[in-house]
Amino acid sequence: MKFKFIEKFKERRKRKKNASGGIAKKRLQFAIIYDKLEVSDTMLQSLHQDILTVISKYFEIDRESLKIDIKPTEDLSSLVVNTHILRAKPSSAKKKKLAAQKASQKKQ
Amino acid sequence: MEGKVIVITSGKGGVGKTTATASIGAALALEDNRVVVMDMDIGLRNLDVVMGLENRIVFTVVDAVNGVCDIKQAAIKDRRIKDLFLIPASQSDNKDVLEAEGMIKLCGELRKQYDYIIIDCPAGIEKGFQNAVAAADEALVICTPEVSAVRDADRIIGLLYARSITPKLVLNRIVPQMVERGDMLSHDDVVEVLSIELIGLVPLDENVVVSTNTGVPAVLQKNSPAGEAFQRIAKRINGDVDLPIEVPKSGRGLWKKLARKIGMGRRGA
Numbered sequence: 122m123k124f125k126f127i128e129k130f131k132e133r134r135k136r137k138k139n140a141s142g143g144i145a146k147k148r149l150q151f152a153i154i155y156d157k158l159e160v161s162d163t164m165l166q167s168l169h170q171d172i173l174t175v176i177s178k179y180f181e182i183d184r185e186s187l188k189i190d191i192k193p194t195e196d197l198s199s200l201v202v203n204t205h206i207l208r209a210k211p212s213s214a215k216k217k218k219l220a221a222q223k224a225s226q227k228k229q
Numbered sequence: 230m231e232g233k234v235i236v237i238t239s240g241k242g243g244v245g246k247t248t249a250t251a252s253i254g255a256a257l258a259l260e261d262n263r264v265v266v267m268d269m270d271i272g273l274r275n276l277d278v279v280m281g282l283e284n285r286i287v288f289t290v291v292d293a294v295n296g297v298c299d300i301k302q303a304a305i306k307d308r309r310i311k312d313l314f315l316i317p318a319s320q321s322d323n324k325d326v327l328e329a330e331g332m333i334k335l336c337g338e339l340r341k342q343y344d345y346i347i348i349d350c351p352a353g354i355e356k357g358f359q360n361a362v363a364a365a366d367e368a369l370v371i372c373t374p375e376v377s378a379v380r381d382a383d384r385i386i387g388l389l390y391a392r393s394i395t396p397k398l399v400l401n402r403i404v405p406q407m408v409e410r411g412d413m414l415s416h417d418d419v420v421e422v423l424s425i426e427l428i429g430l431v432p433l434d435e436n437v438v439v440s441t442n443t444g445v446p447a448v449l450q451k452n453s454p455a456g457e458a459f460q461r462i463a464k465r466i467n468g469d470v471d472l473p474i475e476v477p478k479s480g481r482g483l484w485k486k487l488a489r490k491i492g493m494g495r496r497g498a
Contacts, residue, residue: 140411145376146418152376153383153422196424 154191154198165189172202181207232263232340235347235466236365238389238396240381242352244373245401248437248447250349251279252456253369255446256463258313262344265304265314269361270351271326274318281444282307282315289319294331300338309449314343324356329363336364345466354388362389368396369428369462374403374414383423397428399462404433405479416476429462431455432477 169189176182187204211219237250247270254266267290268276277283285305293303293316300316307313319326339346348365351357362368368389372382382398389396400416407413416430434455440447447456448463454477464472 142408142411142413142415142418145414146422149376149379149414149422152380156380156384157387 151191158191158198160191176204178210180209183207230344232343233345233367234336234340234365235345235367235369236350236362237347237369237371238350238358238362238385239352239371239378240354240385241372241378244371244378245431245437246352246371247275247279247349248441249369249371249399249401249431249459250276250347252447252459253463253466254345254347255280255307255310255313256448256460257345257347257467258307258310259448259460260463260467261312262467263312263314263342264345264347265316265339265343266347266349267316267339268318268349269357270349271318271357272320272323273351274320276349277305277315277317278444279441280307280315280446282317283444286317290316290335291319291322291326294327294335300335300342310446324351324360327360329360332360333364354384358385358388362392362394365392365394368394369399370396370425371399371401372419372423373401374408374416374419376414379414379419379422386423386425396425398423398425399429399431400427401431402433403430403477405477409479427474428465429458430474430477431458431462 169187172189173182173184173187176187177184183205187202190201190203192199192201237246237253239246247268250266250268254264258264266276266280268274269290270276271291274289277286282305288298288303290303292298293300303316304314305317307315336346348361350361370382370385370389372378386396398420400419403416404413408415416427420427432454434447434453436450436453437447437455440450440453440456447453448460450456458475458477461472461475
């Protein structure tokens, strides 16, 4: 026996999730934030590039995964940067130490 | 006591400012207030036809500001509703003909003679808007549950804040069936996006078209859900701040269906 009503219910929920009202709300929230901040696409792109460079100094990251979002909160907009970290890069002091160790090992 | 100047505005055109002005003005007059509604859409006047007073225009708001006539001559008395007056816009001038100072002076005079001065603001954010809001004490922002109208409302709200006016929102033309289906922004969505206080929810109502066709205010029509919603908004403006805001329902619920079957249903309640 198939529970038709359950399937119908599921389908209805799915439809509601994908309904255009929610899409409208999301689009509006972004449109309004961008309107207010007057951020341009080129500015966002160069910010993206700069953040990549800065983070890459300290971490090895999946460059493709870096995402920048401007999100609405109660009374301010927040800039959210998300990225996958592969591993931390050794600090410059550590690097020197490592290099020194290698050099001494070679001598021996 | 001095009267209150309330501007009805929206940013976007065609969302129902003029209907709202006429309805709220009429409803406030029905609540025993002396009310004047003023059309500030210079060059594109319409409040006069919506109110059915287009044949009685002699002087306009431009004449009143420029001292061509006195206020009593410019204010047309509505014959159906006691203490309701209209100051029409001029059709031959354009929006640059007035200045904010003139409006402030005129509204100062009107405050002495009326309890409420309701101003129908033109669409846009240019000089017509600036003149219409120049003397306003309060503002209502009319918005429909559409992306374009909400975005423009946000812009207008920002401009009103810059003038130290905290506006309230009227969400107009709600289609409850579509909201329930998820295919229309709900009033909660709009309030959240605009972060603004709500003063009324108005359902889409065919009676409004009939009302503008005939020039009879929607609040005088029987069984008009929109007319009733505007009446409740007027009550809230008039001091009944605790009057709950009714959310338009589709009337498709089980009980409503049953009630309608046995002839107890109320249309659009």
